[in-house]
Amino acid sequence: MIEKHGIPAAHLAAMTSMAKIAGSNRIISSGLIPHPVGDPTRSPEEEFKWRKGQVRKALNAVATPLQEALIFPDW
Amino acid sequence: MVRIAHYLNQFFAGIGGEDKADAPFEVREGAVGPGRAILLETGDDAEIVQTLVCGDNAFHAGTDAILDAIVATLAESKPDLLIAGPAFNAGRYGLACGAVCSAVSERLGIPSLTGVYPEAPAVDVYRSRVVMVPTGDSAAGMREAVASLVRVGLGLAAGKPLGPADEDGRIPMGYRKAVVTDVPAARRALDLLMAKLAGEPFLSEVALPKGAEPIPPAPAVADLSSAVIALVTDGGLVPEGNPDRIESSSATRWARYPVADLAGNHDPAFLSIHAGYDSQWVDADPNRLVPLDALQALAAEGVIGKVHEFFYATTGTGTTVTHAERMGEEIAKALISDGVHAVLVTST
Numbered sequence: 001m002i003e004k005h006g007i008p009a010a011h012l013a014a015m016t017s018m019a020k021i022a023g024s025n026r027i028i029s030s031g032l033i034p035h036p037v038g039d040p041t042r043s044p045e046e047e048f049k050w051r052k053g054q055v056r057k058a059l060n061a062v063a064t065p066l067q068e069a070l071i072f073p074d075w
Numbered sequence: 076m077v078r079i080a081h082y083l084n085q086f087f088a089g090i091g092g093e094d095k096a097d098a099p100f101e102v103r104e105g106a107v108g109p110g111r112a113i114l115l116e117t118g119d120d121a122e123i124v125q126t127l128v129c130g131d132n133a134f135h136a137g138t139d140a141i142l143d144a145i146v147a148t149l150a151e152s153k154p155d156l157l158i159a160g161p162a163f164n165a166g167r168y169g170l171a172c173g174a175v176c177s178a179v180s181e182r183l184g185i186p187s188l189t190g191v192y193p194e195a196p197a198v199d200v201y202r203s204r205v206v207m208v209p210t211g212d213s214a215a216g217m218r219e220a221v222a223s224l225v226r227v228g229l230g231l232a233a234g235k236p237l238g239p240a241d242e243d244g245r246i247p248m249g250y251r252k253a254v255v256t257d258v259p260a261a262r263r264a265l266d267l268l269m270a271k272l273a274g275e276p277f278l279s280e281v282a283l284p285k286g287a288e289p290i291p292p293a294p295a296v297a298d299l300s301s302a303v304i305a306l307v308t309d310g311g312l313v314p315e316g317n318p319d320r321i322e323s324s325s326a327t328r329w330a331r332y333p334v335a336d337l338a339g340n341h342d343p344a345f346l347s348i349h350a351g352y353d354s355q356w357v358d359a360d361p362n363r364l365v366p367l368d369a370l371q372a373l374a375a376e377g378v379i380g381k382v383h384e385f386f387y388a389t390t391g392t393g394t395t396v397t398h399a400e401r402m403g404e405e406i407a408k409a410l411i412s413d414g415v416h417a418v419l420v421t422s423t
Contacts, residue, residue, distance in 0.1 A: 001290070001399075001400055001402075001403025001404050001407050002293075002307070002403060002406065002407045002418050003290050003292060003293040004290045004293075004403075004407070005293075005404075005407035005408070005410075005411055006293050006294065006411075007293055007407065007410055007411065007415060007416070007417060008293040008296055008417045008418070009293070009307070009417070009418040009419070009420050010417070010418070010419050010420065011420045011421075011422065012366075012420065012421045012422070013421065015422070019422060022399075023289060023290055024420070025290065025291075025293070030421075033423055034352040034353050034354065034355075034356055034357065034423060035356045035357060035363040035364065035423075036364065036421045036422060036423060037362070037363055037365075037366040037421055038356055038357070038360065038362065038363020038364070040356050040359075040363070048368060048369065048372075051362065051363075051366050051369040052369040052372060052373065054366070055366050055370055055373060056373065056378070058419045059304070059373070059378065059379060059417075059419075062295065062299075062304075062419075063297075063299050063417075064295055065292075065294065066295070067292065068291075068292065069289070069292070
């Protein structure tokens with residue numbers, strides 16, 4: 001709905017196929033179901049670094065022109 | 076002969092249109108308006124003993140008292156069946172028909188049904204409690220609507236149990252009924268698969284929920300370094316005490332909270348009220364759901380222009396597509412009016 005109104009929205013989720021079915025266009029595979037942008041197995045510093053990386057991927061997704069929905073590769 | 080009571084609004088009772096929507100509740104003997112069409116369909120199998128009439132606004136202004144009056148009237152006349160409408164796509168009328176059917180059946184045990192357009196608001200509200208047949212969206216579909224009402228209604232009056240909705244020609248009531256079959260599930264699944272592979276028609280035994288409409292991607296952000304970025308989540312992150320009473324599942328509400336509060340994360344602390352996942356890791360550090368620390372760091376580095384001052388939250392578990400779309404619309408409008416350029420959404 002947010003994209004329908006012209007605002008690009010990146011969707012960070014563990015269940016990417018669900019995000020696709022729900023109609024998201026810019027999908028980023030991220031984390032686990034209970035913490036899509038968290039990784040409690042890492043040290044706090046490492047976790048923050050990792051999360052920053054995930055957020056950068058999502059920012060890259062909103063800056064990428066698309067014709068149709070895409071699950072962004074985990075580059 | 077089946078004795079039918081019939082409910083109509085002021086328009087179909089011939090009182091008048093919107094200017095007569097405050098017409099008070101009244102009981103008339105015999106058939107009125109669409110009731111005559113019902114009798115044409117039933118022939119000598121049924122009679123309409125009473126027509127209950129109420130203006131649409133009057134009904135909604137005094138619902139409880141009018142339902143009490145209807146129940147009292149029918150407790151005395153003891154019809155075999157109540158038919159309400161058909162209401163087609165009329166909002167207030169359809170809701171009134173649903174309320175009347177549900178009150179009469181639940182309080183008197185008299186079978187009842189109504190006819191509505193499948194996308195009418197009454198369907199969402201009453202489908203699980205009221206027998207409904209699908210109709211067209213306007214009174215142009217009266218003949219077909221009446222035929223369906225009579226077919227299903229006479230079955231109800233005769234005590235015939237409900238079958239599958241599509242076989243009965245009813246609007247699905249949203250529950251499954253277990254039945255014993257001679258063919259085990261594995262065999263039925265294989266039959267479906269074989270039919271699918273052969274390009275033959277097949278019917279799934281499980282109705283899938285209505286899917287979301289595909290939406291063409293929005294244009295990309297041209298310059299991240301000047302963009303305002305907002306955070307949105309369906310992971311149920313709210314301040315302690317859940318001041319906006321967002322539901323733990325099947326949400327109908329969303330709210331937005333200042334990111335400054337979340338950044339401090341104390342008094343009130345933020346917690347997830349989502350009932351669909353174990354929130355212990357998010358409660359320990361909400362950045363694991365709403366990545367505010369990372370986004371603020373990227374803003375400080377100049378990668379993005381600014382973090383939007385609010386984050387938006389609802390609960391995404393058991394939430395209907397209808398409510399999800401409505402909340403998405405509302406959030407999108409708020410984001411636009413706040414000048415947000417792009418959004419990061421996180422889902423659990």
